[in-house]
Amino acid sequence: MANYNQEMYGLGSKRSVIRELFEFGRRKREREGEDAVFDFSLGNPSVPPPGGVPLALSSLATTPGIHGYTSAQGDAAVRRQVAESLVQRFGAPVGPDDLYMTCGAAASLCICLRALRCPGDEFIVFAPYFPEYRVFIEAAGGKVVTVPFTEPDFQIDFDAFGASLSEKTKAVIINSPNNPSGVIFTEATLKRLATLLEERSRTYGHPVYLISDEPYRELYYTPAPPPFVMNFYRNTLLCYSWSKSLSLPGERIGYIAVHPQAEDAKGVYAAICGAGRALGYVCAPSLFQRVAALNADTAPEIEAYRRNRDLLYGALTKIGYECAPPDGAFYLFVKSLEPSAQAFSDRAKEYGLLIVPGDDFAAPGYVRLAYCVDYDMIRRSLPAFERLYADYR
Amino acid sequence: MANYNQEMYGLGSKRSVIRELFEFGRRKREREGEDAVFDFSLGNPSVPPPGGVPLALSSLATTPGIHGYTSAQGDAAVRRQVAESLVQRFGAPVGPDDLYMTCGAAASLCICLRALRCPGDEFIVFAPYFPEYRVFIEAAGGKVVTVPFTEPDFQIDFDAFGASLSEKTKAVIINSPNNPSGVIFTEATLKRLATLLEERSRTYGHPVYLISDEPYRELYYTPAPPPFVMNFYRNTLLCYSWSKSLSLPGERIGYIAVHPQAEDAKGVYAAICGAGRALGYVCAPSLFQRVAALNADTAPEIEAYRRNRDLLYGALTKIGYECAPPDGAFYLFVKSLEPSAQAFSDRAKEYGLLIVPGDDFAAPGYVRLAYCVDYDMIRRSLPAFERLYADYR
Numbered sequence: 001m002a003n004y005n006q007e008m009y010g011l012g013s014k015r016s017v018i019r020e021l022f023e024f025g026r027r028k029r030e031r032e033g034e035d036a037v038f039d040f041s042l043g044n045p046s047v048p049p050p051g052g053v054p055l056a057l058s059s060l061a062t063t064p065g066i067h068g069y070t071s072a073q074g075d076a077a078v079r080r081q082v083a084e085s086l087v088q089r090f091g092a093p094v095g096p097d098d099l100y101m102t103c104g105a106a107a108s109l110c111i112c113l114r115a116l117r118c119p120g121d122e123f124i125v126f127a128p129y130f131p132e133y134r135v136f137i138e139a140a141g142g143k144v145v146t147v148p149f150t151e152p153d154f155q156i157d158f159d160a161f162g163a164s165l166s167e168k169t170k171a172v173i174i175n176s177p178n179n180p181s182g183v184i185f186t187e188a189t190l191k192r193l194a195t196l197l198e199e200r201s202r203t204y205g206h207p208v209y210l211i212s213d214e215p216y217r218e219l220y221y222t223p224a225p226p227p228f229v230m231n232f233y234r235n236t237l238l239c240y241s242w243s244k245s246l247s248l249p250g251e252r253i254g255y256i257a258v259h260p261q262a263e264d265a266k267g268v269y270a271a272i273c274g275a276g277r278a279l280g281y282v283c284a285p286s287l288f289q290r291v292a293a294l295n296a297d298t299a300p301e302i303e304a305y306r307r308n309r310d311l312l313y314g315a316l317t318k319i320g321y322e323c324a325p326p327d328g329a330f331y332l333f334v335k336s337l338e339p340s341a342q343a344f345s346d347r348a349k350e351y352g353l354l355i356v357p358g359d360d361f362a363a364p365g366y367v368r369l370a371y372c373v374d375y376d377m378i379r380r381s382l383p384a385f386e387r388l389y390a391d392y393r
Numbered sequence: 394m395a396n397y398n399q400e401m402y403g404l405g406s407k408r409s410v411i412r413e414l415f416e417f418g419r420r421k422r423e424r425e426g427e428d429a430v431f432d433f434s435l436g437n438p439s440v441p442p443p444g445g446v447p448l449a450l451s452s453l454a455t456t457p458g459i460h461g462y463t464s465a466q467g468d469a470a471v472r473r474q475v476a477e478s479l480v481q482r483f484g485a486p487v488g489p490d491d492l493y494m495t496c497g498a499a500a501s502l503c504i505c506l507r508a509l510r511c512p513g514d515e516f517i518v519f520a521p522y523f524p525e526y527r528v529f530i531e532a533a534g535g536k537v538v539t540v541p542f543t544e545p546d547f548q549i550d551f552d553a554f555g556a557s558l559s560e561k562t563k564a565v566i567i568n569s570p571n572n573p574s575g576v577i578f579t580e581a582t583l584k585r586l587a588t589l590l591e592e593r594s595r596t597y598g599h600p601v602y603l604i605s606d607e608p609y610r611e612l613y614y615t616p617a618p619p620p621f622v623m624n625f626y627r628n629t630l631l632c633y634s635w636s637k638s639l640s641l642p643g644e645r646i647g648y649i650a651v652h653p654q655a656e657d658a659k660g661v662y663a664a665i666c667g668a669g670r671a672l673g674y675v676c677a678p679s680l681f682q683r684v685a686a687l688n689a690d691t692a693p694e695i696e697a698y699r700r701n702r703d704l705l706y707g708a709l710t711k712i713g714y715e716c717a718p719p720d721g722a723f724y725l726f727v728k729s730l731e732p733s734a735q736a737f738s739d740r741a742k743e744y745g746l747l748i749v750p751g752d753d754f755a756a757p758g759y760v761r762l763a764y765c766v767d768y769d770m771i772r773r774s775l776p777a778f779e780r781l782y783a784d785y786r
Contacts, residue, residue: 001511001513001514001560001561001563001597001599002511003509003599003600003656003657003660003661004508004509004511004657004660004661004663004664005507005508005509005510005511005664005667005668006511007667007671008507008508008664008665008667008668008671009660009663009664009667010667011666011667011668011670011671012508012662012663012664012665012666012667012668012669012670013663013666013667044461044462045461048457049460053460054454054455057450057454058451058454061447061450061451061454062447064441066643067442067446067640067641067642067643067644068437068438068642068643069437069642069643070643103496103645103673103674103678104673104675106673106674106675107673107674108673109673110671110672110673111673114398114401115397115398115401115405116396116397116398117398118394118395118397118398118399120394121394132670135670135671136671136673139671139672167394168394170394204394206394206396207396247460248460249460249461249462249675250459250460250461250462250463250676250678250679250680251460251678251679251680252496252675252676252677252678263396264396264397267396267397267402268396268397269405270397270402270405270406271397271398271401271402271405272401272405273404273405273406274398274400274401274402274403274404274405274406275398275401275404275405276405277404277405277525277528278400278401278404278503278528278529278532279503279532279672279673280496280497280499280500280501280502280503280504280529280672281496281499281500282497282499282642282645283643283645284645285496285643285644285645285678285681286643286644287643287644288678
């Protein structure tokens with residue numbers, strides 16, 4: 001008998017690439033000073049929460065009972081406020097009873113996957129994708145099926161997608177605006193996606209659910225907001241987190257919304273309640289449920305990100321780097337200057353540039369640059385990017 | 394292919410007995426007024442958080458970066474403060490790197506179980522036990538083995554316990570002070586428990602871990618605090634939550650402490666980190682990690698509970714009810730006046746008394762009364778308890 005679970009040990013003991021970069025940066029800073037490192041490795045919001053957050057915190061902190069249990073699906077008034085905001089802003093078809101408050105996006109995904117997963121089920125992800133998708137799907141007992149990405153627009157390769165779908169497909173996960181690519185799925189992409197999923201649902205005789213992971217929904221630099229996924233396809237489970245929009249990543253607050261016209265919507269919602277229970281999520285943090293609800297309509301302060309993006313994207317493309325369309329989130333996905341993105345990332349370290357190789361995102365040949373950083377650091381980093389580029393000529 | 398997981402659906406759609414009582418109470422109040430119902434069904438702290446909590450909240454709320462991600466195992470300074478408090482108050486053998494901050498006790502348990510569980514593993518629980526133990530163990534893929542309880546002291550029946558242990562036993566869960574019985578395991582019980590587990594660990598050639606679930610650790614009415622479990626047995630994983638001690642049940646904040654001399658302690662700790670990741674716990678809520686750390690030495694305000702206990706226990710035993718030794722937590726575990734506790738609870742409802750049958754706690758024949766309620770409600774309820782008793786004579 002082993003003393004502990006080997007898979008869990010593996011997940012807990014393997015240091016991530018990002019963590020390695022972090023440690024490298026720490027050592028280099030100690031040796032050569034703060035200015036020797038340009039850290040683009042972390043997706044941690046660099047702008048403080050909007051003013052509505054401290055305001056809500058101070059007005060709520062002394063409310064009697066505010067720290068008590070809420071019901072497992074979340075405080076009823078909170079769910080009402082969040083649903084109203086979704087209806088008003090996006091014409092979403094949801095009401096309070098379609099919402100389930102969670103401890104953030106990771107919890108939302110884990111709960112949905114656990115709620116849906118039956119023996120033999122497959123879950124489709126599109127490269128590039130957040131590496132934890134694989135961890136969450138496998139932990140729920142599902143099988144990961146990856147659809148390769150398309151260059152240069154990073155929309156969906158529908159031939160490859162069509163070939164990946166099968167009777168075993170329980171759900172498809174999308175993430176737009178995307179981490180790591182910053183790309184937003186167009187309306188045309190979503191329409192075609194919906195049509196294909198409807199067709200296949202009919203063919204297979206069971207729904208193929210769409211899990212839409214939307215923590216970056218409000219972080220976009222296009223004139224119009226990203227199309228609201230749930231309005232394209234009824235079998236949608238929306239996973240949201242306020243981590244990025246309200247700069248609250250450590251507070252773990254988000255929700256799941258089940259489209260009320262989804263097939264077996266009531267059953268799926270009950271299974272979500274059960275999965276939350278089985279995974280130990282008693283309720284979402286009670287104070288921040290209310291803080292989030294009071295800020296349901298608060299727009300994120302993205303001007304700093306936009307400024308960073310314009311500077312970095314403008315400078316890099318001028319140097320000659322190629323980049324996925326950087327329409328949302330706070331990442332640039334830049335083509336590696338050599339076939340191995342790991343080797344490219346290693347070379348970049350010599351110039352103090354901490355950039356994450358795309359391999360873990362199932363996108364070898366690319367690197368991710370998080371520009372949720374100090375503007376001045378970007379400015380100072382540009383000569384290093386130039387020298388790195390020159391190095392490859 | 395089913396559209397969702399049937400087990401999760403089962404967990405999410407079954408209304409709990411406590412929830413049924415709650416709904417019954419709501420209807421009765423509407424019909425007959427507030428004073429017609431005496432609700433002893435919920436374990437929700439009735440005293441507000443100690444003054445240190447709002448103080449910490451207001452001093453921290455505007456600290457830059459306070460809402461950012463912490464490391465997965467928890468903020469380093471927080472773990473240092475919590476470890477120091479454990480060393481100082483209990484002579485605990487733990488340091489900051491033995492602690493893993495969690496989203497409350499349920500998360501602590503689910504993470505430990507998932508970290509330890511290997512194929513075929515059994516987990517032993519002592520009746521009466523918190524019903525979610527079964528849900529958590531089974532969700533982690535383990536098998537529940539129940540040791541029946543002993544009357545009248547509710548300590549451990551070591552013959553039954555010895556017969557329940559086997560080579561398949563991965564861990565034993567204890568909860569002292571206990572929900573639902575209010576009983577505290579004595580030093581003699583813990584010594585004998587430790588001796589037996591050491592002996593069996595040798596016999597089986599692998600450690601039998603002890604998971605000590607301690608959310609009620611600071612809620613005791615005895616002259617001395619409950620014995621500190623980890624000091625009796627090195628293969629201990631302590632699961633803690635501030636839900637009860639700081640009246641913060643909705644905020645989901647707690648920790649796991651791994652005894653550094655436990656067998657394979659480093660491996661178990663790494664598996665805990667992996668299990669946290671696999672279950673979607675990115676980090677414990679960041680603001681409340683700091684609030685809890687600042688209140689690591691804060692004693693809970695238990696005088697109100699003591700007053701409630703003395704009134705209720707005194708009056709019920711005077712009437713003739715029999716009760717488990719009510720030394721800690723905020724529950725009385727009272728012997729049903731008929732063989733079926735469910736029937737007894739139903740009869741009590743006729744008098745407006747909402748009390749939870751012990752069946753779900755694996756203790757049929759008993760009912761749980763939560764006295765974390767208004768003192769005046771207890772006072773007003775006493776004639777109803779008298780009439781209920783008279784009903785059975």
